[in-house]
Amino acid sequence: MSQQLLTAEPRAGGSKPPPKRRAGHIRGLTGWSYGMVAPSVLLVAALLYAPFLWSAWLSFTHYNGTGSPAWAGLANYRELFSDPVLDTTLRNTALWVVGTLVLPVGLGLLIATLTYNVKGGAWLRLPFLLPYALSGTVTAVVFGFVLQDGGALNTLLHTLHLPGSSVSFLQTAPLNTIVMIFAQTWQSIGVNLLLFVIGLQSIPREPIEAARVDGAGGLRLFTSVIWPLLRPLTAVIVGLALVAGLKTFDLVWIMTEGGPGRSSETLAITMYEDAFVSGNYGYGAAVAVLLTVIGLVVSLLYLRQQASPKRELDLTGAGR
């Protein structure tokens, strides 16, 4: 099979096969191809596109679940943007995005680099890989137990005579968001580590050897040789982390339900609260629309930022 991959002919290699020939090959081929693409298209249309459009429309209505939605124009959005809860939610969501970007990705890269080419590196990495196999729910259960008042962390701090033995980690904002970001880091570092290790192992040996020979070692070797070679992979990893941070739900829902009050809500939690707890489905849909728009903007900015420095680099290289 791998041989086939190697000898694969590029699809759009020569001139396009004329449609006549394609049609002449076997009668009813069009029927076959539409038949085989249909299940995917129908499922996606019915269960993803239609609900998406329906949500967008609902965000302009008042709907409490009974009767039919009443058109309300921009009322939900006006209410949303004057709601003080939104400030907290946006701040928390930003904390989540930045936190889950910096900590799991940064630490993943650090550990991958430190254990790369070390004998027994796989064993050293195992503690970080294990938690990734746990679900968000189980992680939340574990850290709810560790961080609860008088829980394992409070006890440990007390025994070690360190400050914080009587702090309510989950009841104090914004501390609760921060400790939950650490819990998320604990869980998600594994995937970044794994991807970085695979990335490091796929770096050709020659540039590293050459740099070593030139006297570059440690940090210098990392910044000038390894990091540039890892950049394309890092782009993917950062993209994954961005999306995951924006959509944070499971951990917060189980550990604090967005509380105390609404102090630790993220956008995903606020949407759930407003729609399914308070029964303001139109308003909840407006929060979902906001989440979607923010997601799109962040992705576009990220893609643009990701695309531009490379081009500059190429230009300067070509200019000389």
Next chain:
Amino acid sequence: MSASASAGSVGAGPVGTVGAARVDSRRAAKAPRPAGVRSLAKFLRIGVVVALGLVWLAPLYLVVVNALRPSTAYTGEHLWTPSGSFSLFSNFSIGLNAGSLGPSVWVSLLYSLIAPAIAAVIGAMAGYAITVLRIRHGFSWFMVIYGGTMFPAQMLLVPLFFGYANLRLYDSRIGMVLIYVAIDVPLAAFVMRNFFLSTARSVYESALADGANPWTIFWRIYLPMCRVALIAVFILEFTFVWNDLLFGLVLSHSSGVRPLMTTLATLSNPYAGVTVPVILSSGLIVSLPTVVLFLATQRLFAKGLTLAQI
């Protein structure tokens, strides 16, 4: 002299090519000093990783110690001290029976095996129609299917909730499987399309010349050919469905339909009246399938993940 020369060459570019003779002389000149520095550096490197590793293991240690503690012996004190007994399974069986986790385990196993399998085959069919059968406007069809990954789940929840209620799909196993399949299909189609792009077209053409119809060619030749990609997608999607909390929360409520993680989340509520050892042992045991799957197929898993992103 040698110091300035090496500094100069580092500054000029780390990937510079160096003559073999110069390499040897420099190595010889530098060898004695770095030996000690290097072993110290290595010691520090490993020290940092081990220290961090211990921090990472601490929560796991706590979970294991308290999951093994007899349910009735849990007082919320001496959390760090092992109890000396092994009550993991008796705790879990309390969770299965009293906590009604039992039906959820089975139904989640059903969802996570069936939905990804259906999605993988359906997605592969679409990939095949687009790349091998060369459906007209293939790329547009592909974008329509893959575009499904753009929507955050929050955009789908309210309409799915009311739509399911109207169609009597709310709180039904079929409804749960349907949404899991729909969520999984875009990724499957994406990976399969990319895979089929790299296969030789002559395979298809000669099979067609032999008189096989497109479905037979797909089922007998193309599907077996993409085994590895199929498995990578399946593993990723198995994990997704097994770990799902949100769709279970919104689209189901009764035992026997409600998936595992949603039930576990309800149990973990302090008012659910279940002891900590029961919850922890349940959390530990229900994580075993994904732990085993993940550790056994790390590379494949990572491959699926990177394939999913680009």
